[in-house]
Amino acid sequence: MSSEIEDHRLFNDSENEPFSTVLERRVSRRNIMRGGLGAAAATMFAGFGATGCSDDNNVDTDSGGNDSAGGGMNPDTGMDDSDLSAAMALAFRAVAGQNGDRVSVPDGYSAQVLIPWGTPINASAPEFSADLAYTPEIQANTVGMNHDGMHNFALAEDTASSDFILALNNEYIDQSALWAPQGGPSGREDGEGGRPPAEVRTEINAHGVTIMRVTRDDDGQWAPADDTRYNRRITSATPCKLAGPVAGSAYAITAYSNDGTSTRGTNNNCANGYTPWGTYLTCEENWPAVFRKDAGREADDDRLGILTGGTRYGWETAAKLADDTDGEFSRFDATPRAETAAGDYRNEPRTFGYIVEIDPYTRESRPVKRTALGRFRHEGCWPGKLVAGQPVVFYTGHDSRNEYIYKFVSDTPWNPADAHMIGGSYDRLAIGDKYMNAGTLYAARFNADGSGEWLPLTPDATVADGSQTLASALNLAADDQAGVIINTCDAADWMGATPMDRPEWGTVDPDSGAVYMTLTNNSDRTEDDSQATFTEGGDAITDNGVGYATAPVNAANPRADNENGQVIRWVEPAVGATTFEWDIFVFGSIPQSGADDNLSNLGADNYFSSCDGLWYDDRGDGKGILWIETDSGSEYTNDQVLAVIPQNVSAGANDPSIINSANQTELKRFAVGPNGCEVTGIFATPDKSALFINIQHPANWPAGTDATRDTQGRIRPRASTVVIQKTDGGPVAV
Secondary structure, three states: OOHHHOOOOOOOOOOOOOHHHHHHHHHHOOOOOHHHOHHHHHHHHOOOOOOOOEEOOEEOOOOOOOOOOOOOEOOOOOOEHHHHHHOOOOOOOOOOOOOOOOOEOOOOEEEEEOOOOOOEOOOOOOOOOOOOOOOHHHHHOEOOOOEEEEEEEEOOHHHOOOEEEEEEEEOOOOHHHHOHHHOOOOOOOOOOOOOOHHHHHHHHHHOEEEEEEEEEOOOOOEEEOOOOOOOEEEOOOOEEEEEOOOOOOHHHOOOOOOOOOEEEOOOOEEEEEEOOOOOEEEEEOOHHHHOEOOOOOOHHHHHHOOEOOOOOOOHHHHHHHOOOHHHOOHHHEOOOOOOOHHHOOOOHHHHOOOEEEEOOOOOOOOOEEEHHHOOOOEOOOEEOOOOOOOEEEEEEEEOOEEEOEEEEEEEEEOOHHHOOOEOOOOOHHHHHHHHHOOEEEEEEEEOOOOEEEEEEOOOOOEOOOOOOEHHHHOOOOOOOHHHHHHOHHHHHHHHOOOOEEOEEEEEEOOOOOOEEEEEOOEOOEEOOOOOOOEEEOOEEEOOOOOOOOOEEOEEOOOOOOEOOOEEEEEEOOOOOOOEEEEEEEEEOEOHHHOHHHOOOOOOOOOOEOOEEEEEEEEEEOOEEEEEEEEOOOOOOOOOEEEEEOHHHOOOOOOOOOOOOOOOHHHOEEEEEOOOOOEEEEEEEOOOOOEEEEEEEOOOOOOOOOEOOOOOOOOOOOOOEEEEEEEOOOOOOOO
8 A cells, every 4th residue: 555545543452463473483483403404395485596697796696695506405495506507697786775756667768757647548628738627527538546556458469568558546635736727626525515526536547557558669658549449447337246245245235226236436455466367356454444333333444444524535524515316426324324224325335355356358347356366455466376277366455553354266267368468359258257156265374383274264164263254143044144244354363364564565475476565564463572461441351352452573573563564474385375484575665774683684776675476477398587566765764666586585593584694686676766656557568668657646746757857846746657678778686
């Protein structure tokens, strides 16, 4: 999520042992077991922990003390060191940290601003200008605000790297920039008044997703294409279909959909994902803040943080000044007002909090909310290793303090004939029905010995203390899977999942199946004292489902008041397995943090804090680049993009993370964003000649199409997609 709109409240009051205490014990065991992984994990991780092969001067076969010159088997990696000279290396000099209104990239690279907020997607909208006053119609036909996750979808195999559909999340709005010519929004509710309906419609249309074709010319310059076959906006008002367990259930009945099968809009879309059949996955994260519910609250309203007394933007107040047909504005107030749910919008929030599937190739298709993958504040959704005849797997995290990591395993095994990743006319959403509507949702438990378990969130599962079924614990009918999904977070509490330090982006190495996920930060993490009994009203509460609001450190989250975050990695013995082995890939740190916090021994070329975006850039032959993006900024540097080749690094027996004093030069800063921004969203073209990133909520940028140009004076800031390329062509980074 953007730190601009982060909800700092804590909603998990379970007594489940948090990841921080697990990790603290985990680190202390490394002298006993190799990285805490044991023999089984050492076997699993063998092959993608090779010693370092690069430094700031392109290639160095002896990086940081891991001598590859004598051959023989490396006990940490399972690789023959005589083969290391052939390993892929990062061939750029690390970019220095900076605090300016520009994007910094390595020498020999360019950075182009491609599609900023307000770029027309068709001929119905004017070009952006500093004094353009936005209307609902203009915003509905232009690129939305505050770009976040994104993915590319090829139209043809031979042009996949120069002509494709870009699917782009627009997470939230910057009201000061949106309403700059008017001097800001007209304000919130005042007495019996409300916000102007046209203003609210404009803000609703600035959220959601942008689908847009982009092309590269022979000179390497990119441009948006005015192609009405594909270009469209999906907003917080777009009709959406519900699918999976919640669809058609009593939980989803509203005045808009008396049968509980549809809803309107997708909101606060943060990270993303894609499917093997060529669809886009957009993920609803900080959606609770657009809803209020002043009475008739249910357990899930409190657990997810639905507001009382008002909302982030006050959209619901426009109902006082408009016709409000079909609850256009009043749906954001979920307070019960009718005799049944069919007469009001008490269940409207229950139609949000999902993974939303979009067919980017079919403009007329309706987005589908895949409820089987859980309901919470989804950061993103990433497909696991794909194996014919095995289940299709997706990983997702709940981006909030002390929340959980989840996995969905399809009932239907993968059929390669369903792969449609390039153009063509296919019913891709019907394929999505096949793999994403039925399966098992799991929550993760991380153990201090480096092992882990996936805990099933099904009505008949036995809760952690063995006392009852999950359905009974949640006061549901014995077969109510829809109820489990509505209460996903409570279900994970009861099953004993591990509270984490804000799980954000994940990514998967398609060759090894290793999964990486950023744990951004957690300022509410407490010292390792004990799992103290929570006291409420003078009574000691020890049951699952209730407990303390802050979590002590553990093996996977070893730092109290964790300001800098870490990247975790795990691997499973088979697709769809219910066990895994895990380790910490890298701990974040910046100079202001102090030496005691720098567990990965980071230095001037790779200091970072609050890791957020993450992407595994598969380069073939078992090699790839892990890209890490940040969302914090500091006096040391603005937010940034870093790169590391996982196959080039490994940990010794006493190292707390894979990146350590012997190899930390393998992790290098590749780009730095402008002041005030978060760097987010990332992918490369199939030929790896262009790396796309997003610059969200910049303070005073961009100054033109050259992203590296310093802004002079004050401008109307615009979140933008940026394309980074070598000036002489060729694959980026290597």
